[in-house]
Amino acid sequence: DTGVSQDPRHKITKRGQNVTFRCDPISEHNRLYWYRQTLGQGPEFLTYFQNEAQLEKSRLLSDRFSAERPKGSFSTLEIQRTEQGDSAMYLCASSPEGDRAYNEQFFGPGTRLTVL
Amino acid sequence: AQSVTQLGSHVSVSEGALVLLRCNYSSSVPPYLFWYVQYPNQGLQLLLKYTSAATLVKGINGFEAEFKKSETSFHLTKPSVHISDTAEYFCAVSDRNYGQNFVFGPGTRLSVLP
Numbered sequence: 287d288t289g290v291s292q293d294p295r296h297k298i299t300k301r302g303q304n305v306t307f308r309c310d311p312i313s314e315h316n317r318l319y320w321y322r323q324t325l326g327q328g329p330e331f332l333t334y335f336q337n338e339a340q341l342e343k344s345r346l347l348s349d350r351f352s353a354e355r356p357k358g359s360f361s362t363l364e365i366q367r368t369e370q371g372d373s374a375m376y377l378c379a380s381s382p383e384g385d386r387a388y389n390e391q392f393f394g395p396g397t398r399l400t401v402l
Numbered sequence: 403a404q405s406v407t408q409l410g411s412h413v414s415v416s417e418g419a420l421v422l423l424r425c426n427y428s429s430s431v432p433p434y435l436f437w438y439v440q441y442p443n444q445g446l447q448l449l450l451k452y453t454s455a456a457t458l459v460k461g462i463n464g465f466e467a468e469f470k471k472s473e474t475s476f477h478l479t480k481p482s483v484h485i486s487d488t489a490e491y492f493c494a495v496s497d498r499n500y501g502q503n504f505v506f507g508p509g510t511r512l513s514v515l516p
Binding site: 290328387391 | 406
């Protein structure tokens, strides 16, 4: 399978713990996005990488959240001191070079986070 | 700022019926518009997109959508739905002049009944 993969698919944690999610984009895609999706809502943009550079961050991304994409390949999203409000599906997407607004984004299956 | 509204959070239709899922957008410049489908426990998959080439856009699985600038709408239709079309459908907008990020609507859950 050459699509976007995410690991783990599910994560249950206790409030105050740190969690880290991984995303492996489609190999030839240099753009990578993270979104958060809560129940009954559409995905909300969190952050965007072009190669290894994090070029944009939403104000939804509080200082407890950090994302990296070393070497421009896989990416990690870490949430420190998790809160119950962080419970959501975290989606990763990638897209190829070209017009960012025009190009289709390819989504992974998501990581569902539950904070108890 | 861009925004997307999808009227009807849940639509139920019988198998074989026509379905219309509504999407209205706001954008200060001509937008790009997308419809994505999300099947249970799967990621979002692109159904179709409007990029100003033609106002009637045909996508996968028999879906199509029509861009109407005067109504700021991009409604999704399928003449005859199948039970396998049961899923969540999301409309999204983007444009070059505002952040280039996709802004998604809240989604419409489609249930196709036998």
